[in-house]
Amino acid sequence: MSMQEIINAGEEVLLHTYNRYPIVLDRGEGMYLYDADGKKYLDFCAGIAVFALGYNNPDYNDAIHAQVDKLLHTSNYYYSEPTIEAAKKLTEATGMDRVFFTNSGAEAVEGAIKTARKYAYLKDGSTDHEIIAMKHSFHGRTMGALSVTGNEKYQQPFMPMIGNIRFADFNDLSSVKALVNDKTCAIILETLQGEGGIHPADPYFLKGIRKLCDDNGILLILDEIQCGMGRSGKMFAFEHYGIKPDILTVAKAVGCGVPVGAFLMTEAVAKSSLVPGDHGTTYGGNPLAGCAVSTVLDLFRQNHILENVNEVSKYLTAQLEELVMQHDCLIGHRGLGLMQGLIFDTNKLSPGEVVKRALDKGLILITAGADVVRFLPPLIVSKQHVDEMIEILQKCLQE
Numbered sequence: 256m257s258m259q260e261i262i263n264a265g266e267e268v269l270l271h272t273y274n275r276y277p278i279v280l281d282r283g284e285g286m287y288l289y290d291a292d293g294k295k296y297l298d299f300c301a302g303i304a305v306f307a308l309g310y311n312n313p314d315y316n317d318a319i320h321a322q323v324d325k326l327l328h329t330s331n332y333y334y335s336e337p338t339i340e341a342a343k344k345l346t347e348a349t350g351m352d353r354v355f356f357t358n359s360g361a362e363a364v365e366g367a368i369k370t371a372r373k374y375a376y377l378k379d380g381s382t383d384h385e386i387i388a389m390k391h392s393f394h395g396r397t398m399g400a401l402s403v404t405g406n407e408k409y410q411q412p413f414m415p416m417i418g419n420i421r422f423a424d425f426n427d428l429s430s431v432k433a434l435v436n437d438k439t440c441a442i443i444l445e446t447l448q449g450e451g452g453i454h455p456a457d458p459y460f461l462k463g464i465r466k467l468c469d470d471n472g473i474l475l476i477l478d479e480i481q482c483g484m485g486r487s488g489k490m491f492a493f494e495h496y497g498i499k500p501d502i503l504t505v506a507k508a509v510g511c512g513v514p515v516g517a518f519l520m521t522e523a524v525a526k527s528s529l530v531p532g533d534h535g536t537t538y539g540g541n542p543l544a545g546c547a548v549s550t551v552l553d554l555f556r557q558n559h560i561l562e563n564v565n566e567v568s569k570y571l572t573a574q575l576e577e578l579v580m581q582h583d584c585l586i587g588h589r590g591l592g593l594m595q596g597l598i599f600d601t602n603k604l605s606p607g608e609v610v611k612r613a614l615d616k617g618l619i620l621i622t623a624g625a626d627v628v629r630f631l632p633p634l635i636v637s638k639q640h641v642d643e644m645i646e647i648l649q650k651c652l653q654e
């Protein structure tokens with residue numbers, strides 16, 4: 256089938272919840288993707304911050320192949336060694352004590368919300384606890400995750416949301432303090448807001464939230480589904496701030512292509528929250544998912560992924576800064592590590608238009624918020640790839 260025929264066939268059967276770009280991606284190699292016609296694309300999206308290790312990574316593929324040939328699934332009624340290995344490595348990497356594996360990021364957020372509510376319920380027996388979330392946040396599309404997502408457009412058609420969620424302004428500590436009362440059981444936020452437009456938390460804000468939680472017996476839930484797993488230059492972005500959450504959500508790069516997420520917590524939270532019967536999943540953390548997480552964490556270390564992020568992100572940041580100085584349509588840039596955004600003056604040029612032009616020229620980028628082009632390359636990216644990306648981007652901005 257030609258690419259257009261595949262697209263037409265897709266439009267007949269797939270539910271129209273995405274306006275997809277008109278290309279069919281067929282295979283990948285390192286930093287590059289190829290469409291069904293063989294056209295090559297430099298990838299600065301990584302399947303939305305997923306494929307950290309680069310496409311067709313032989314060590315990753317070998318481990319996955321071996322697990323496929325051995326055992327894919329057992330259900331959570333039984334123990335499975337790859338999953339226990341994965342849990343051990345993930346608790347070490349995060350500094351958390353206990354983990355529950357999910358199939359997606361949204362499900363990890365659901366679990367985090369349930370944990371926080373159960374913890375508060377066991378403390379005082381009441382059932383009207385509140386959660387404070389942030390405006391312009393993104394936590395996923397299931398009803399609980401959507402309820403803490405500060406975006407009215409995503410919520411409106413699906414009202415009512417789950418109850419007792421209050422929204423504060425990100426990076427405005429007094430707006431959070433104003434919402435705290437004796438019903439508040441948790442504060443949830445992204446350490447670095449992704450979909451909302453690449454906004455890193457101010458140190459003053461995040462440290463203040465930590466203290467606010469400690470002073471009031473409130474649980475801090477950090478969503479590092481996008482900004483975690485090395486993308487910020489630390490294994491988890493909260494490490495930049497010298498604080499720790501009580502509950503942490505991860506997904507995206509934690510499986511590098513095998514759909515898996517997790518919510519993790521401290522022993523103090525685990526001891527006084529979910530018990531047998533409270534939560535479950537059929538697929539979550541099956542042997543394939545366990546093998547993926549375990550392998551990803553091994554390969555991060557073996558391939559010195561963090562070192563590469565820190566080296567290349569400095570270079571990327573410098574190149575983006577230069578672009579901002581050269582082009583009228585650019586207002587600035589924001590980000591941490593290899594999670595960067597260019598901010599556009601949308602009266603002059605829209606991020607969507609830039610992404611379209613880039614795709615045409617063989618570069619994959621995505622937008623964030625209303626005015627940002629987002630850079631989320633696989634974490635194996637080199638300075639040469641940055642140069643190649645900037646060269647194409649220059650042409651897109653000049654057109």
Ligand SMILES: *Cc1c(COP(=O)(O)O)cnc(C)c1O
Pocket residue numbers: 359360361362364393394395396445449450478479480481482506507516
């Ligand atoms: C992508 C994302 C989610 C949702 O993850 P899914 O796997 O798409 O359900 C939640 N939170 C953040 C910060 C994300 O970037």
